[in-house]
Amino acid sequence: MTSNELEQLLAQQPIAVLHKLARGRVHRHFRAGKRRLIELLLQHSSQNLAGLESDLHALMSERPTQPQIAPTPARQTVPRHTAPPPNRRPHRAHEPESTEPGVSLAAWLEGLGVPSPQPFVPDPWQEEALAGLAETDVVVSVPTGSGKTYVAVEAARRAMDENRTVIYTSPLKALSNTKFTEFSKIFGSDRVGILTGDRQDNSQAPILIMTTEILRNLLYDAASGEIDVRLDTLGLVILDESQYLADPERGVVWEETIIFCPSQAKLLLLSASIGNPQDIADWLTSIRPSPCRLVRHSKRTVPLRAGFLHPNGKLTPLFRTAGIPYGHPGQLHPEAKRLFLQYEEDTLPSGRPRR
Amino acid sequence: MPPSIHPVDLIAALREKSLTPAIVFLTSRRACDEAMEAFDHAHTVLPPVRQGAIAAALERVIAQYPSIAEHPLIPTVQRIGVAAHHAGHLPSWKIAIEELMRQGCLDAVFATTTLAAGVDFPARTVVITQSSIRKARDFMDLTIGEVQQIAGRAGRRGKDYVGFAVVTPSPYIDLDVLTKGFTGNPEAIDSQFTISYPMVLNLLKAHPHEQIQAILAKSFAQFQLNQRANVLEGKLDVLHTQMEPFGPRVCTDWITQWHTFDQARRQKPHRHQIARHESPEVTARFHFMTPGRVVGLNKGRGIVLRQYRSKGQKSPMVTVLRAGGAVTESPAGIVTDVFDRLFECTEQQGYPWCAPESFDELLYQLTELPTRLPLLPILVSKESDLIPDAIVQSLGDFPCPTCSSRPACQKDYLMASRLRQEQQRHIKSIQALRTSLWHRFQERIEVLQTFGYLSPTSHLTDDGEWARLIRIDHSLLITELIRAEAFAGADPAVLTGVMASIAHDDDRPGAFPRVSTGLSSLLGQVRKLAESLSPYEDPPLLRADIAAVAERWVSDPSLTWIGLCRSTTMAEGDIYRLLARTLEFLSQLHTLRSTHPGLADSASQAIALIRRGVLEELP
Structure with a gap:
């Protein structure tokens, strides 16, 4: 038997057999993964392949009930509860490994494509946010890409219908510019203005777009007695990306803005998913005239699927399930796990997995 | 691979x-x-x-x-x-x-x-x-x-x-x-509230000093601090119920009482041990057993060669020369009489503890001594004998030893004192959480008062009135520069250069155009001032090479964007951001037109010169 054949034969054996073989041959064999173990076995027995072979055959004949195993790792994905081998050691409880089949690539890719154009129907949370805004301040915490802009636009439209000024702030000048273009398209360029530190375009328009710092400065000026009509008619302040509240350098500006925001204006805080939106809402409730409404949901509008692409071009799902197994980071797809281990072995100089 | x-x-x-x-x-x-x-x-x-x-x-x-x-x-x-x-x-x-x-x-x-x-x-x-x-x-x-x-x-x-x-x-x-x-679930966000100098000035401009604490209390920072304080207060309540069985006993503050008693009791034994082994006579006599002293022993007489205390027990010892020339080491207790006779004795380190000639002389004197010698009258204090237990004497002030609740106190003391310490720690941290923002605000007020932006009554001075309009990073440096008239007569290009070096906070290295001498000497001054302000405000990087890029763009209106980009290895997006940020800083200077018309004018010229080409495309 050549070493190649032997390697294949070893690869077909369950890992327990390999560990038995390695006993006395390989130092600290229990640390190695299957692939690495085979390598080590062959390396250590390079002078005495025949001995390794005979030991292997002896071990194989000890387990005659074990069916011939296909060399593909898909074998590992057979559900355990359908045919549990009688005398195998029980699986470790904490890891639901090998209990469910990993999703196939085809199933993972399923659903790819462009949906037919549908009439736009606002999501329930969007309606809820807008309804809440009719009465009080609203904090929205939803995943990125859920359609926060729709809420902003609709809220701005409603405020403008009541002849109120709307101020929209974003943390970055680049985002302000994007929103300026977007709002100009929706409301007409004469109704949208933009304020930066050194330039004011259409500064008396009913919708004003600015960075949060600029709004803070306006509020300070107003507090110290300068008269600003725009703040008197202010009906709505939209703070986009308000998770910037936690920015080490600029977060304080959001707080100042919210503290000094005139009480007749409604506040709309739009934020990506954060861990404690309830705290923000409670805070607003404690300092604003009316109790704040929190609108949060964590479900993405467009479901997400995670994949793993090995540098050799092989694509596989990252998790066992097609979707994201929320709360279960350990449910890696066996194939992704294998590919990643292989990647680490191939790239790390020591040739050992890091953990 | x-x-x-x-x-x-x-x-x-x-x-x-x-x-x-x-x-x-x-x-x-x-x-x-x-x-x-x-x-x-x-x-x-x-x-x-x-x-x-x-x-x-x-x-x-x-x-x-x-x-x-x-x-x-x-x-x-x-x-x-x-x-x-x-x-x-x-x-x-x-x-x-x-x-x-x-x-x-x-x-x-x-x-x-x-x-x-x-x-x-x-x-x-x-x-x-x-x-x-x-x-x-x-x-x-x-x-x-x-x-x-x-x-x-x-x-x-x-x-x-x-x-x-x-x-x-x-x-x-x-x-x-x-x-x-x-x-996973996204992390909770935390407030990053900081109190900046412009914030203090603007708040004090709009609100009287007494109202500020209430305004600070409205911050998310205080909201979160309160949350933490509430958690601690919950713990405090639990502690309070745990403390209930340890309430007032015979004395109201029995924990402190027992604590002091316990301390005193623990300290006593060390001092006492020595006293116990020594009889008062020995203690009294020992002072007189100096080298050369004739003493009576229970057999014959001797002359003391040295006195010392033993190493371990510190018991008093004497080395005595006896008749016949024997030198013995014995406890001071074997001395029965101390005579009123002292001989000259030259001491010496080590056996026989006196100089050889002195030894012979002493030996001769010892044989020549008369049979009757007067005793040295030594006063032995009998007082210490009357109170054999020193504890009782010093602990007599405490009621504890005879108190009826002594066993209970002794049993509960450890638990109760631990609980009480925890309680006090929590009370302290709650105090700190509730007032830390206000303290930080007051620290800022003090700094602004020393610099003269605020009057001692925390009202804005004339300087404070305009300084509150500078609401950017490094505001203290900028306002101090203005007060030092560092920009007087500076042309727009130099002003732009300084503002750019203050605004830029990236230390990415690269190649840059040369800086003009006027700008570099001004930057030297700015650096000095920034350093002197460093206890109150983190100094900016103040890179001269960055200043040069901005200066070039303003000083040479014929320079194209591509030309500017070629003069440095900075990425064009970075140059754009640098100039945009400089514009922001300059426009803050521009707001000072009523008090500093010259500076505001220079700033607005600089703004006009920066805003060309690429910089004009976006608002």
């Missing part, structure tokens, strides 16, 4: 599975640029129809922003349908790429993770190649929120049924960080 997938192969793989359009997040700007270069010799070009669509879309953007007409990436973008989008690019270029993405013309965009928040366009797929990002010169693992922010770009509403996040490894990737990021 390549450490990570080649960009061309990556795009090919994504196209094959129809996972395009995709945003590929890479570690650095350089990685993005290199990925674009990799496509220079790629053979898979787009069909002409799509190339035409990209060209048409680009033309529309270029009409609005002419600065990108000559952009070196345009041929690759058109031919292959991929683009790079990072902070090193001009905003107008980024807008163009975003527009192309929105119209679905591109197959992939290479972007940096650092700006994941600034990438405001969706795609079908995002490709993640790393698990950490550079934050303040250090690589930090992505937080769950950041991973979800990145993944949030995957899946276009109305255009995709599902979005894909594809992880492709590069060296040092940690898959755990990403899987946790995908499946």
Whole structure:
């Protein structure tokens, strides 16, 4: 038997057999993964392949009930509860490994494509946010890409219908510019203005777009007695990306803005998913005239699927399930796990997995 | 095995599975640029129809922003349908790429993770190649929120049924960080409230000093501090109930009482041990057993050669010369009489403890002594004998030894004192949590008072009135510079240079144009002042090379954007941001026109000179 054949034969054996073989041959064999173990076995027995072979055959004949195993790792994905081998050691409880089949690539890719154009129907949370805004301040915490802009636009439209000024702030000048273009398209360029530190375009328009710092400065000026009509008619302040509240350098500006925001204006805080939106809402409730409404949901509008692409071009799902197994980071797809281990072995100089 | 997938192969793989359009997040700007270069010799070009669509879309953007007409990436973008989008690019270029993405013309965009928040366009797929990002010169693992922010770009509403996040490894990737990021709940956010000098000035301008504490109490920072304080108060309540069985006993504050008693009791034994082994007579006599003294022993007489205390027990010892020349070491207790006779004795270290001639002399004197010798009258205090237990004497002040609740106190003391310590610790931290913001505010007030922006009654002085309009970073440095008239007579270019060096906070090295002598000497002054202010405000980097870039742009109106970019290795996006930030700083100076007309005038000239070419394209 050549070493190649032997390697294949070893690869077909369950890992327990390999560990038995390695006993006395390989130092600290229990640390190695299957692939690495085979390598080590062959390396250590390079002078005495025949001995390794005979030991292997002896071990194989000890387990005659074990069916011939296909060399593909898909074998590992057979559900355990359908045919549990009688005398195998029980699986470790904490890891639901090998209990469910990993999703196939085809199933993972399923659903790819462009949906037919549908009439736009606002999501329930969007309606809820807008309804809440009719009465009080609203904090929205939803995943990125859920359609926060729709809420902003609709809220701005409603405020403008009541002849109120709307101020929209974003943390970055680049985002302000994007929103300026977007709002100009929706409301007409004469109704949208933009304020930066050194330039004011259409500064008396009913919708004003600015960075949060600029709004803070306006509020300070107003507090110290300068008269600003725009703040008197202010009906709505939209703070986009308000998770910037936690920015080490600029977060304080959001707080100042919210503290000094005139009480007749409604506040709309739009934020990506954060861990404690309830705290923000409670805070607003404690300092604003009316109790704040929190609108949060964590479900993405467009479901997400995670994949793993090995540098050799092989694509596989990252998790066992097609979707994201929320709360279960350990449910890696066996194939992704294998590919990643292989990647680490191939790239790390020591040739050992890091953990 | 390549450490990570080649960009061309990556795009090919994504196209094959129809996972395009995709945003590929890479570690650095350089990685993005290199990925674009990799496509220079790629053979898979787009069909002409799509190339035409990209060209048409680009033309529309270029009409609005002419600065990108000559952009070196345009041929690759058109031919292959991929683009790079990072902070090193001009905003107008980024807008163009975003527009192309929105119209679905591109197959992939290479972007940096650092700006994941600034990438405001969706795609079908995002490709993640790393698990950490550079934050303040250090690589930090992505937080769950950041991973979800990145993944949030995957899946276009109305255009995709599902979005894909594809992880492709590069060296040092940690898959755990990403899987946790995908499946976990985002982190809670914490307030980062800081009290800046302009904040103090503006608050005091609008509100009297007494109201400030109430305003600070409205901050999210105080809200969160209160939350923590409430948790502690909950703990305090629990402690309070635990303390109940340890309430007042015979004495109200029995814990303190027992504590002092216990301390006193613990300290006693050491002092006492010595006293116990020594009889008062010995103690009294020992002082007189000096070398040369004649003493009576129970057998005969002797002369003391030395006195000392034994090493371990510290018991009093004497070395005595006896008749016949024997030198013995014995406890001072064997001395029965101390006679009123003293001989000369030259002492010596070591046996026989006196000089040889003195030894012979003493031996002779000892034999010649008369039979009767007068005794030395030594007063032995009998007092100490009357109170044999020293504890009782010093602990007599405490009621504890005879108190009826002594056993209970002794049993509960450890538990009760631990609880009480915890209680006091909590009370202290609650106090700190409730008042820390206010204390920080008052510290700031004190600094502003010493500099003269605030009167001792915390009202704005004349200087404070205008200084409150400077609401940017390093405001104290800028206002102090204005007061020192550092900018008097400075032309717009020099002013721009100084403001740029204050505004710029990146230490990325590079090659830059030379700085003019006028600017460099002014920068020297600024540095000195910044250093002297460092206890009150972190000094800015004040890079002269950065100042030179901004100065050049203002001083030479014929300089084109491309010319400026060629004079330095800074990326054009960085130059743009530098000038935009300088504009912000200058426009703050411009608000001082009523008090500092000359400076405001110079600033507005500088603003006008900066705003040309690329800088004029966007508001």
